[in-house]
Amino acid sequence: MALDSKKIEKIYSGKAVKHYDLPISHMFGKYKKKAFTDSSLKAGDKVIVFCCGTGLDFHEILKKTGKESKITGIDFSAEMLQKAQKRINKNNWRNIELIHADATKYKNESDNKFDVGICTLGISIIPDYKSAYYNLLSFVKEDGEIIIGDMQLASDWYARFNPFTIFLARRFGGSHEGHKNSLELCNIMQKELKEVKKKEFFLKSYFYCIGKK
Numbered sequence: 303m304a305l306d307s308k309k310i311e312k313i314y315s316g317k318a319v320k321h322y323d324l325p326i327s328h329m330f331g332k333y334k335k336k337a338f339t340d341s342s343l344k345a346g347d348k349v350i351v352f353c354c355g356t357g358l359d360f361h362e363i364l365k366k367t368g369k370e371s372k373i374t375g376i377d378f379s380a381e382m383l384q385k386a387q388k389r390i391n392k393n394n395w396r397n398i399e400l401i402h403a404d405a406t407k408y409k410n411e412s413d414n415k416f417d418v419g420i421c422t423l424g425i426s427i428i429p430d431y432k433s434a435y436y437n438l439l440s441f442v443k444e445d446g447e448i449i450i451g452d453m454q455l456a457s458d459w460y461a462r463f464n465p466f467t468i469f470l471a472r473r474f475g476g477s478h479e480g481h482k483n484s485l486e487l488c489n490i491m492q493k494e495l496k497e498v499k500k501k502e503f504f505l506k507s508y509f510y511c512i513g514k515k
């Protein structure tokens with residue numbers, strides 16, 4: 303599947319919504335947890351989460367940031383946000399707000415910046431992933447942290463598994479182009495951010511990359 307924003311919107315307003323949480327948390331939950339553990343997330347942080355989806359990451363983020371923190375989740379799917387809101391209500395989380403917006407276009411209108419910017423499993427399905435990334439960066443204060451976790455094209459010996467891992471990701475919008483883009487994004491982060499660390503998992507097809515602005 304070619305990377306196309308309209309197709310992605312269709313996926314996340316349709317079939318993917320109902321059966322999203324279980325396969326995704328099973329496949330990636332432990333890797334995402336590792337990223338948050340290895341990050342500088344701390345009590346009281348102000349965190350912005352692009353492509354927050356159903357809010358699967360909120361629990362792990364809150365374990366590090368606590369009740370006094372503030373989380374802003376952004377997603378362009380009203381259906382995914384509805385599930386996120388249900389999760390928020392069920393857990394009685396009072397410090398999370400959700401915004402229905404496109405991550406490539408939503409602008410930071412205030413001078414009040416965030417300590418940490420997060421995007422998991424978003425970059426690889428956004429055609430204009432660079433706009434989304436630089437937009438996320440614009441919300442984060444100097445010395446703040448960016449945490450990206452996503453599927454990528456594996457390299458070296460592991461490249462033989464790319465068709466398989468892309469196939470697995472396809473029903474959630476995964477594509478060869480998107481997996482290539484997230485690999486490229488890591489290169490950008492490694493060049494432009496400070497103290498960058500990258501770790502790879504699952505046949506090197508999933509990574510997290512963390513760096514400071």
Ligand SMILES: C[S@@+](CC[C@H](N)C(=O)[O-])C[C@H]1O[C@@H](n2cnc3c(N)ncnc32)[C@H](O)[C@@H]1O
Pocket residue numbers: 310314326352353354355356357358359376377378379382403404405406421422423424427428474
């Ligand atoms: C694979 S889900 C990831 C959700 C969550 N981060 C997680 O890891 O479970 C991708 C999410 O990105 C959202 N998304 C894709 N493109 C977007 C865009 N341009 N702006 C905002 N949200 C977008 C989709 O609606 C979907 O909820």
